[in-house]
Amino acid sequence: MDAALKSPIILQNIPCTLVTGFLGSGKTTLINQLIASKPTDERWALLINEFGRIGIDGALLASSQATDSAKNNIAIREVNGGCICCTSQLPLQIALSRLLSDHHPKRLLIEPTGLAHPRELIQQLSAPHWQTALKMQAVITVLNALQWQTDKYRNHEGFQAHVRDADVLVINRYAQLSTDEKQTLQTWIAKLNAQVFIIWAESDNQTATNDISVLTDYPTVLNAQLSKPSFVISQQQRVNITEPSKTIVSLKPLSNHFPFKTSNDIEADSHIELPYRYHEQQQDIILAGWRLPENYVFNADKLQDWLLKLPNWQRIKGVIHTSDGWLQINFTPDSLTTSTVSAQVDSRLEIILQEGTEQEDMIDSEIDWEAYDRELMSLVID
Template sequence: MVSKAPVQDVRVHLLLGFLGVGKTTAIRHLLAHRPQDERWAVLVNEFGEIGVDARLIGDTGVAVKQIPGGCMCCAAGPVTRVALNALLRQERPDRLLIEPSGLGHPKEILQLLQGPDYASVLQVEGVLTLLDPRQVVQRRYQEHELFRDQIEAAHRWVLNKADLCPPEILQQAEQWLLERPEAQAHPARQAGIRTVSAGEIALSWLQNRAQRGAAIPASAARAMSPPTLDWRQAPEPPQPGQWIELAHASDGFHSLGWRISVREVWDADALLECLLGLGVMRSKGVLLTQRGWLWFNVAGDDLSAGLCGPQDEAVVELIDDRALDAGRLRQHLEAARQPLPTP
């Protein structure tokens, strides 16, 4: 039996950003424009327990591994290591995109990726932070520790959703960033802040400086033994009317999610109207409608949605900085659902 060569020199790019800035949309754009001669993979961490983002990326033809339930950075221990090692071992990618949670501290995950266990396995080529200009100009974001950490960790800043912002907001956001001490700490920042719409970032913006070392050592290789990564999806699929609820809270934020039967069908127009009226910071998911499977992603008043391929179950995830009333929110969502199928 011929043994495979060790995994080495995988180019790694981190895409940071607070809740709702458009990281998943940006990753979809990157994947759609990836070089055809490169093998890519994506590692996604979500704040909530359900795991929606991997479903939104999963139709791109690229291997996606998700770590739901909190901060990848805090979990830079067993769960993150197992997921990362499994992805490297199974897919052997040329390039790896990592999307930490929008509520995650990036320093710890960078320490893991640049540490001795992955010395020549991974080359961390750059860290890009995607920003919504409307958040940048608000004091509550400017003073938020997670927001500041994501700005400090990046070698380049990109203002997204420019098409949704008045020119004066874009100007104020750029001025605030350039006045920060970090603006002078890296040439890419000094060269100017990129401004885009719909997450249309270029791969070259993610590249900073490669860092190299030695092949995966025995300590890391042991962690790559066959893992069970999808344990959160192991339970039997829900039956019609049986919503499996999962909740999570950390750093002053709350998530609430449901796994829902594929036999429950929503009215697409009523659903989108309902989502805009829920009054939460973020809602995302994939549900079956009379038009087909519909993915949706809502941040404040910004809604994006589209049809996608068949799913093994329907999922909804809500995130807010206040405790979420599961009964009230479920009632609102059910109001947009068609009558349940008879047994």
């Protein structure tokens, strides 16, 4: 590791943008918007931190590069199986060192998991050995206005933490907010972070504004943030990571009737034998994911019905071979999105479940994962 940190990357001073946001805020959409503006002759790098082990976003971005000129010349590296900001510094240092030394990008984008606490990651990126390797630009945070309308998000410490540690706040999904609600949202933001620069994201039937009344060119304003220095990171003078490494729950053996393979080797992605499923518990959430052979074709309607009936689900992501073709699935409690994508090397599905409520406790050890395997496989039609 010491040799990696002493490599020539420390002299490159590469512009780096951290794109943060709570689970389901729309970070990947915003990153795609930034990538769409990339000069075709520039090589960019993208570090994606998936909280689970499956690696869906990176697979989709990688597979689309051949046909999407805006995404050509993008080097992608994923850190799966945990949050790079709440474990030790080692996964982040290794991933960044390899990404920069192998590809020599002109710009770096980092997308941490939506379950991350951004302050720890900011502390890591403020360490002396990264101050010369990376030129940290404004921290761009995405806020989903529909989530903000719900008490469980608005009062959630993790949701608020992303706002506190932002230089730029991009607000999306605000079409249903009245003028008074938008003003209330701005007041709420100001109490957490009076210095943050607000951008109202552009979407169908919406006009982007710096404040509620001033019109702006959203793509131009957004792209300009890539060249603005970070006030938040400039205030962070030293790294002080004290959180212990999290404990990974061991995977349980599966029934011989549904011989899913399991593995704790997160890095050996290409060596995973399919079909594969993992599950684990992290604090108050439960994660599970499946990787399945590309020739397994699922009934699209029945698959969606099954997913939506899962208990206390908070996020569902996947790219799956279905009767309607290859579909990208991106479900949050306030948004159900599916879109067609090009054929993939395998199907991938990942779910995040909330651990119970006052009325209903749901603990990982009580979930019959073999039953979930059987239910999922019963949806295969070919």
